[in-house]
Amino acid sequence: MNSSSTLYKKKGPLVVFLVPAFLFLILYLYYPFLQNIINSFSDISGLGSPAQGLNDPWWTNYAQLFTDPKLRTALGNTVILTICTVVFQVGIALILALLVDSIRVGAQLFRTLYFFPIVISATALGLMFNLIFLYPSGMLNQLLIGLGIISESVDWKGSDHFLATMLTPVMWQYVGFYFVILVTGLNNIPSDLYEAAALDGCVGLDKVRYITLPLLRNVLCTCLVLAITGALKVFDLPWVMFGAGMPQNQGWLTGTYMYDQTFNRGNVDYGSAIAMLIVVLGVVLSNVANRVFKPRNDL
Amino acid sequence: MKKNRLFALTLAAVMLLSLLAGCADKPGSGGKETGKPNTPVELNVVTSYGGDDGNRKNYENAVKGYEDATGNKVQDASGTSNEEWKAKVLTDFETGTEPDVLFFFTNADAEPIIQAGKVVDIATIRAAYPDYADNMRDSMLAVASDGKNYAIPSSGFWENMFVNTKVLADCGVAVPGPDYTWDQFLTDCQTIKDKGYTPIACSLFEVPHYWFEFCVMNNGTLDSQLDIPASADDAVGKKWAAGLNDIKDLYERGFFPVNTLTATDPETVQLFGDGEAAFLIDGSWKVTHFVDNYPEHLEEFAISYVPAKGERKASEAIGGISMGYFITKKAWDDPAKREAAVKFVEHMTSDDVMSNFVTTEVTALKNGASPSGLNELQQSAADANGAITGVVGAVQDAVSPECKAELFANVQRVVTGDMTAEDAVAAAIALN
Numbered sequence: 001m002n003s004s005s006t007l008y009k010k011k012g013p014l015v016v017f018l019v020p021a022f023l024f025l026i027l028y029l030y031y032p033f034l035q036n037i038i039n040s041f042s043d044i045s046g047l048g049s050p051a052q053g054l055n056d057p058w059w060t061n062y063a064q065l066f067t068d069p070k071l072r073t074a075l076g077n078t079v080i081l082t083i084c085t086v087v088f089q090v091g092i093a094l095i096l097a098l099l100v101d102s103i104r105v106g107a108q109l110f111r112t113l114y115f116f117p118i119v120i121s122a123t124a125l126g127l128m129f130n131l132i133f134l135y136p137s138g139m140l141n142q143l144l145i146g147l148g149i150i151s152e153s154v155d156w157k158g159s160d161h162f163l164a165t166m167l168t169p170v171m172w173q174y175v176g177f178y179f180v181i182l183v184t185g186l187n188n189i190p191s192d193l194y195e196a197a198a199l200d201g202c203v204g205l206d207k208v209r210y211i212t213l214p215l216l217r218n219v220l221c222t223c224l225v226l227a228i229t230g231a232l233k234v235f236d237l238p239w240v241m242f243g244a245g246m247p248q249n250q251g252w253l254t255g256t257y258m259y260d261q262t263f264n265r266g267n268v269d270y271g272s273a274i275a276m277l278i279v280v281l282g283v284v285l286s287n288v289a290n291r292v293f294k295p296r297n298d299l
Numbered sequence: 300m301k302k303n304r305l306f307a308l309t310l311a312a313v314m315l316l317s318l319l320a321g322c323a324d325k326p327g328s329g330g331k332e333t334g335k336p337n338t339p340v341e342l343n344v345v346t347s348y349g350g351d352d353g354n355r356k357n358y359e360n361a362v363k364g365y366e367d368a369t370g371n372k373v374q375d376a377s378g379t380s381n382e383e384w385k386a387k388v389l390t391d392f393e394t395g396t397e398p399d400v401l402f403f404f405t406n407a408d409a410e411p412i413i414q415a416g417k418v419v420d421i422a423t424i425r426a427a428y429p430d431y432a433d434n435m436r437d438s439m440l441a442v443a444s445d446g447k448n449y450a451i452p453s454s455g456f457w458e459n460m461f462v463n464t465k466v467l468a469d470c471g472v473a474v475p476g477p478d479y480t481w482d483q484f485l486t487d488c489q490t491i492k493d494k495g496y497t498p499i500a501c502s503l504f505e506v507p508h509y510w511f512e513f514c515v516m517n518n519g520t521l522d523s524q525l526d527i528p529a530s531a532d533d534a535v536g537k538k539w540a541a542g543l544n545d546i547k548d549l550y551e552r553g554f555f556p557v558n559t560l561t562a563t564d565p566e567t568v569q570l571f572g573d574g575e576a577a578f579l580i581d582g583s584w585k586v587t588h589f590v591d592n593y594p595e596h597l598e599e600f601a602i603s604y605v606p607a608k609g610e611r612k613a614s615e616a617i618g619g620i621s622m623g624y625f626i627t628k629k630a631w632d633d634p635a636k637r638e639a640a641v642k643f644v645e646h647m648t649s650d651d652v653m654s655n656f657v658t659t660e661v662t663a664l665k666n667g668a669s670p671s672g673l674n675e676l677q678q679s680a681a682d683a684n685g686a687i688t689g690v691v692g693a694v695q696d697a698v699s700p701e702c703k704a705e706l707f708a709n710v711q712r713v714v715t716g717d718m719t720a721e722d723a724v725a726a727a728i729a730l731n
Contacts, residue, residue, distance in 0.1 A: 046700070047386035049411065050393065134566070135558040157561035246504055247561045248711050263383055265704045 033279075040272035047266050061273035070245065071274065074252035081167060081253065082231040082285075088171045090223050093178035098208060100179075101186040111183060115176040122173070126240025129169040133157060133241075159247050166238050166251060173237065174230070178223045185219030186212065221293035228289045232282050235259065254278050339370040340639045342630075345388060346402035347622065349377035353587030357655045365646045371639045377402075385700075392417050392627075399630035399640050402647075405441035405450045405623045406696045413443045418625040420447040428641050434650055439663035441623060450623025451648045454668075455661035457618035457690065458509060459683060460606075461579040461589075463571055465599040470494045470577070475603045477614035477686045481517065484606035488554045491577045498554040500567040500576035507546065507710040508703075509580040512617050512693050513605045514542035521615045524691045527698060531725035543713050543720035550714035560711050572596075580605060583618075583660050586676055597675045602683040615689040620661055621696065624648060659684055702731035 041058045042051035055061060065071055100110045117125065132139045136153035144150045156165040189212065197203075197211055213220075235255035242251045244260045252260075258278065262271030348358035362373045376398065378384040385408055391397050392412045401418070403409055412418055421440065424431045432451045440448040462474055472487045488498035501510060516524050518541040528536035549555060556567055556576065571579040572593050579585075589600055604613040624647060630640040646652060650666055657668035659680035673681060695703050706727035712718035 046411070047390060049389070135562065155558045155561055158558065162561075243505070243563075244708065248715060248717065249708070263386065265701045266386065266699075267701055 036272045036275055039269055040276050042269050044268040044272075045266060047263060047268055049266075049268075051269075055269065061270045064270060065273060065277055070249055070252055070257060071254075071277075073245075073250060074254045074257040077163070077166075077252060078232060078234075078254045080163065081170065081234060082228055084167050084171060085174075085227045085231040086224060088167075089174050090178050090220070090227050092171070093175045093182055093223070094220070096175070096179050097182035097186055098212065100183060111180065114179045117173045118176050120173075122236035123240050125169060125173060126237050129237075130241055133165050157242065157247060159250060162242070162247050162251050166242055169241065170234055170237055174227075178227065181223055182216065182219060185216050189215045224293045225286060225289045229282055229286045232278060232285065254281070338635065339372065340635050341372045341374050342400060342636065342639050342643055343374045343376065343398040344400045344402075344643070345391075345398040346375075346377040347380035347384065348402070350379035352377075352379065353584055353591070354656050361647055361652045361655065364652070365643055368646070369639065369642055371643075373643070397627050397629055399627055399633075399636050400643055401625045401627060402453065402622060403450070403625060404621055404696075405452070406621060406692070407699075408696075409449070409625070410444055412625075413445065413449055417628055418449050419628055419631045420449050421451070422447065424626065424631075424641065427637075431641060431645065432648060434665055435648065435663045436665055439620060441620070450625050451644055452620040452623040452663040453648060454653065454657045455618060455620035455663075456583045457616055457660065457680075457684060457687075458512065458580065458582045458693070459616045459680075460603045461571065461581055461585065462601050462603045463574055463577050463579075463599060464601050465574050466491065466496050466577040470496065472577070474601055475606065475613070477604050477612070477688075479604050479606045479613040481606045481608035485552070488549075488552070488578075492553060497556045497570060497576040498578060499549065499556075500571035500579040501555055501559060502562045502564045502567045503546070503550070503555060503559045503711055503714060504561060505564045507707050508693070508695050509582075510546050510549075511542060511707070511710065512695065513580060514545040515539055515694060516542075516611050516615065516617075516691075517545065517606075517608045518542050520610045521689045521691050524617075525694050525697055527694070527731065528724060528728050530728060531721045536721075536724050536728065539724045540720035543710065543723060546710065547714045547716075547720065560715070572600075574599065583658075583680070586658065586680055589676055590674060600676050600679070602676070602680040604683065604686075612688060614687055615691070616687050617693050618661060618687075618690040619692040620663055621692065661690070698727070698731050702727045705730050 039051065040061055041054055043053055043055050044051045096110075096114060100107050100114075103110075133156040135141065135155045135157070138156075140156065141150070141153040145153070154161065156162075193211055193215075194207060197207055202210060233255060234253060238251070238253055239256050239259065242256070244264060245252045245256070254274065255278070258271050258274040261267045261274060344362075346358065348355050352358070358377070362375065365371070366373060378387065385404070388401065388403060389408075389411055392415065397412075397417060401412075403412075409418075420443075421432065435451060437448070439452060441450055441452065443449055460475065464474055467474055470487075470491045472490055475484070475487075491498040501507070503510075512524075515538060519526075519535075519538045523535070523538075526535045526538075528539055530536055531540065550559070556562055556570060559567070567576070568579065568581070568585070568588070570576040572589065574596075586602075589597065593600070605616070607613040607615070624644040626640045626644060630636040650664055650668070653662055653664055654668045654670055658670050658673060658677045662668050670677075695707075698706075706723065709718055709723040709726060713720050713723050
């Protein structure tokens with residue numbers, strides 16, 4: 001007892017443990033972040049090239065953000081992605097969690113199955129979905145033609161369908177993540193509440209509406225905040241499937257556009273300005289989400 | 300308690316050290332080398348023979364041959380050649396972590412490291428090693444902006460028209476010869492399209508540059524191919540715009556794959572390989588792709604000629620030697636590594652080693668390479684190259700990466716009528 005109280009009184013060991021993590025953050029987060037701010041005002045014409053001084057005027061890149069039609073497209077698509085993430089990822093995860101929670105046999109199997117996509121790399125998933133949506137003889141086209149639903153192959157990455165083709169794999173990949181969080185939340189609801197409700201005649205959907213959802217509110221709020229902030233960072237899967245703005249500059253997301261400007265075009269300073277925009281959007285949206293979906297301690 | 304404290308301190312020290320580990324010198328780059336000429340050294344080498352490069356195996360064998368002969372070790376950090384790889388290489392030079400020997404592009408891409416004095420010119424090397432690369436034709440060494448030669452050239456490349464002879468035969472179309480005209484090409488494409496095949500395998504989303512190069516040459520000459528427009532309104536700008544409009548015409552006639560704006564290069568190449576498309580413009584590196592992936596069907600492919608119009612002849616192609624071996628200043632100034640680097644480049648560019656890398660490509664060797672055992676496709680390429688009357692480099696290599704990216708990204712907007720060819724040229728030139 002004495003020794004442990006001595007440990008907490010002496011702050012030395014705490015400092016020793018905190019310093020490496022603090023140094024790590026300074027080296028790999030705060031310093032690059034500050035450098036990124038400086039880069040966004042500088043004139044850098046190639047990846048790895050030194051800055052040729054400040055832009056003239058220094059806010060050039062930020063002014064360009066307001067006039068760049070591709071960035072407008074990217075922001076529009078990112079907003080759609082965010083909405084779809086909330087509606088479909090969390091929505092489907094909630095439905096699946098409720099269904100799995102209500103079965104007695106095979107619940108563990110379903111948990112594993114639904115969570116499985118999370119552990120597969122986005123690159124592998126992108127390649128797999130590329131084969132599924134491949135024109136003209138991908139799996140989806142073959143299936144739909146075989147079932148007589150379509151008579152000719154469809155270019156799923158074309159202007160008419162690209163958004164659904166891009167969003168579906170992203171939705172599918174992360175449903176399992178929210179599913180597991182929600183199932184854990186459901187498991188924490190005491191079963192005697194359900195038993196008492198059943199005695200009062202509250203069963204089926206009423207049980208979900210009056211007991212499950214209110215008691216799951218805090219977990220749902222956490223999922224929604226994670227989903228909204230996570231949607232802003234989506235990059236890998238759309239990049240593997242759609243590359244640079246396919247089709248015809250309609251498929252940009254903020255993440256893919258920033259990457260293209262920085263790494264493919266060597267427009268490092270403008271890429272840095274886009275990165276700043278993403279950070280600002282992330283901070284604003286996460287704050288709004290935190291306020292709107294604020295967890296309640298009275299539940 | 301003391302044990303706990305000791306454990307905590309040790310753990311913290313390990314974490315701190317692991318943070319600093321990344322700051323350590325690369326293996327073999329340390330200054331502890333004593334400069335003894337016979338002491339085996341580790342040579343850091345970066346090339347584009349990484350990943351699934353067709354010459355990866357040849358490269359590995361050549362490196363092993365060097366290691367066996369000298370006792371030196373090669374730390375290979377090769378990658379796959381693309382814009383990201385180029386950027387990474389240049390970044391390594393910027394941050395002082397450049398390799399000892401670099402196999403890299405000899406065009407404008409190398410200018411940053413040349414102007415920064417990070418690589419050694421051949422004259423300086425020959426002052427100490429008079430026999431350095433004496434098996435090469437000096438007239439074919441790339442000349443940098445300062446008028447000096449820096450890189451010892453390896454094998455070159457060519458870009459020309461691949462044809463699927465099975466598709467052509469089924470459509471009753473003859474394999475194009477060196478007098479192939481644009482009008483005949485349009486007629487052939489229509490015949491092929493009417494027969495249900497895709498005439499041209501090309502992803503305008505990913506690799507429009509092959510057709511751009513030849514369409515620009517079709518609206519100019521071989522000699523003026525490398526001219527860069529000062530504006531969209533000057534003669535060169537109009538030539539570029541006319542080239543883009545020729546691609547638009549092919550698109551509007553439906554000669555490209557239906558999904559040319561959303562397909563990747565591998566997808567359209569597969570279309571050609573699987574016998575669903577007739578024509579494909581690509582480079583010498585694609586020969587290896589077909590040899591590896593369609594070994595049973597090589598007789599169905601042939602190398603032909605890109606149709607010509609105006610002053611250009613179909614027997615004029617894009618090609619040259621765009622890459623070579625550089626010795627970095629860092630290795631040159633290190634007495635322990637200087638000779639190892641020189642010997643490595645001499646070994647990799649020797650007649651024997653080069654003959655393993657070359658099948659149909661151009662070389663700068665005085666004696667020429669001696670490839671043996673050519674298959675049907677390689678022989679077809681050799682035959683086509685034998686009839687080539689003129690070769691010029693790709694104009695895309697003469698403009699900035701940002702200009703190039705803008706130009707080729709806008710090809711899809713031009714062909715769909717979303718942007719005029721003149722505006723696309725102007726937008727690209729503004730970034731050069």
